[in-house]
Amino acid sequence: MNTTLPPPTAAWRWIALVLASLAMFGNYYAYDALNPVVDLLREQQGLDYGQIGQLSSAYNVAALLVLLAGGYVIDRFGARRAIVVFAAVCVIAAVVTAAAQNYSSLLAGRFLLGLGAEPLIVAVTAVLAKWFKGKELSFAFGLNLSISRLGSASTDWSTSFASPLYSNWHDPLWLATGVMSAGLGAAVLYFLMEKRAEGRFDLGEAVQTDKLELKNLYRFSASYWYIVALCVVFYSTVFPFRYFAIDYFQQAHGLSREGAGILSSLLPFAAIVATPIFGLWVDRVGRRSLFMAAGSLVILPLFLAVTYLPPGPIVDLVVPWVGSGEIPLTLLLSVLLLGGVFSLIPAVMWPSVAYIVDERRLGSAYALMTFCQQIGWLIVPLVIGWLNDRYLAGPENTAGYAPGMWVYTALSSLGLFFAWKLWRAETGPGAHGLESIRTRSA
Numbered sequence: 001m002n003t004t005l006p007p008p009t010a011a012w013r014w015i016a017l018v019l020a021s022l023a024m025f026g027n028y029y030a031y032d033a034l035n036p037v038v039d040l041l042r043e044q045q046g047l048d049y050g051q052i053g054q055l056s057s058a059y060n061v062a063a064l065l066v067l068l069a070g071g072y073v074i075d076r077f078g079a080r081r082a083i084v085v086f087a088a089v090c091v092i093a094a095v096v097t098a099a100a101q102n103y104s105s106l107l108a109g110r111f112l113l114g115l116g117a118e119p120l121i122v123a124v125t126a127v128l129a130k131w132f133k134g135k136e137l138s139f140a141f142g143l144n145l146s147i148s149r150l151g152s153a154s155t156d157w158s159t160s161f162a163s164p165l166y167s168n169w170h171d172p173l174w175l176a177t178g179v180m181s182a183g184l185g186a187a188v189l190y191f192l193m194e195k196r197a198e199g200r201f202d203l204g205e206a207v208q209t210d211k212l213e214l215k216n217l218y219r220f221s222a223s224y225w226y227i228v229a230l231c232v233v234f235y236s237t238v239f240p241f242r243y244f245a246i247d248y249f250q251q252a253h254g255l256s257r258e259g260a261g262i263l264s265s266l267l268p269f270a271a272i273v274a275t276p277i278f279g280l281w282v283d284r285v286g287r288r289s290l291f292m293a294a295g296s297l298v299i300l301p302l303f304l305a306v307t308y309l310p311p312g313p314i315v316d317l318v319v320p321w322v323g324s325g326e327i328p329l330t331l332l333l334s335v336l337l338l339g340g341v342f343s344l345i346p347a348v349m350w351p352s353v354a355y356i357v358d359e360r361r362l363g364s365a366y367a368l369m370t371f372c373q374q375i376g377w378l379i380v381p382l383v384i385g386w387l388n389d390r391y392l393a394g395p396e397n398t399a400g401y402a403p404g405m406w407v408y409t410a411l412s413s414l415g416l417f418f419a420w421k422l423w424r425a426e427t428g429p430g431a432h433g434l435e436s437i438r439t440r441s442a
């Protein structure tokens with residue numbers, strides 16, 4: 001560390017945040033780009049739901065492999081090089097997916113994306129920690145996640161603003177390649193700006209990235225494992241639901257692609273708005289495990305509501321500068337509530353780990369949590385795809401989608417169970433303060 005240099009100015013810190021977040025925007029856009037073309041992959045490429053599920057899981061298989069080594073690679077070569085390398089892998093993955101002529105190439109593209117996208121998230125986290133440690137770190141993380149989720153929402157909105165591309169499944173994926181290439185451009189700009197900053201500012205010691213250390217796992221407390229279990233079931237419900245959602249809204253509820261895209265976008269969009277608000281609220285009042293239990297309770301009936309409740313009146317939902325879609329009120333309310341939970345649980349769950357785990361082991365605690373998350377998120381799309389095929393789900397047999405919805409409901413019940421166990425642990429002897437610690441005055 002060169003102590004004769006001044007710390008970076010706010011302008012440099014925010015430019016670093018914007019560039020790193022643009023790389024994440026591309027990352028999330030490219031990941032979600034498959035969601036609006038599920039129906040086209042089935043019709044034009046002849047894939048069944050089982051194969052669609054496997055395309056999702058290929059990403060997680062790669063992520064599991066690379067998460068074991070990613071942290072070490074980033075520490076060895078530095079986060080600024082890692083951002084460029086992993087963003088470049090994402091661009092290659094996007095090209096392979098968009099150009100694919102058969103199922104194996106699609107699988108290869110999604111596998112490659114897992115190799116690039118998940119360690120890119122780890123590298124961006126390390127970059128933010130480097131620039132914002134001791135400053136507005138939580139706010140910077142929150143803003144970064146919001147810009148990433150805007151990438152997810154933009155993919156859904158592309159069904160409206162880029163509707164002519166959806167005559168075939170390749171063109172929307174080429175658009176995703178373009179967006180990810182812009183993300184790579186932002187990563188390169190970040191690399192150059194950090195190089196320039198090096199001689200002018202004291203950027204501190206290199207920050208150690210989150211690494212999976214398999215030794216001493218037994219030393220984590222029961223509360224930590226309840227949070228990990230909740231994380232696994234929560235993300236293995238929400239991410240696979242999102243993956244199949246646009247096709248599901250089209251086939252089971254007769255929505256147009258544009259309407260289905262706008263409806264699906266409400267999930268990440270609600271999270272952009274509400275996640276920071278929930279974060280601030282919980283900092284004021286504590287009660288973290290109660291909030292997680294409340295979120296798990298709210299999510300529980302939603303999948304059955306969209307399956308069995310009558311559609312209700314049709315609402316014409318307009319998203320300025322994007323487009324509009326006609327959406328049944330029951331679906332709209334259910335997805336908005338799901339969006340609320342998608343904001344609440346991540347806003348409370350990830351920071352809660354820091355109260356439970358010793359600071360020196362926080363990196364491995366997060367790495368282990370992400371690793372377990374990938375396992376659940378790998379399995380569920382395979383199950384949903386298999387069930388949709390097994391029960392011949394389609395517009396002529398909308399009841400065929402119901403078994404998948406019961407799987408999401410069963411997972412949500414498990415989530416409620418783990419959140420309740422956590423709440424019990426945190427309101428008894430040996431609690432870690434999840435219920436009581438307030439970091440802002442009420």
Ligand SMILES: NCCCC[C@H](N)C(=O)NCC(=O)O
Nearest residue numbers: 027028031032121346370373
């Ligand atoms: N394209 C979304 C993948 C995000 C995976 C990442 N490991 C994660 O869980 N991020 C937290 C989140 O809530 O998005």
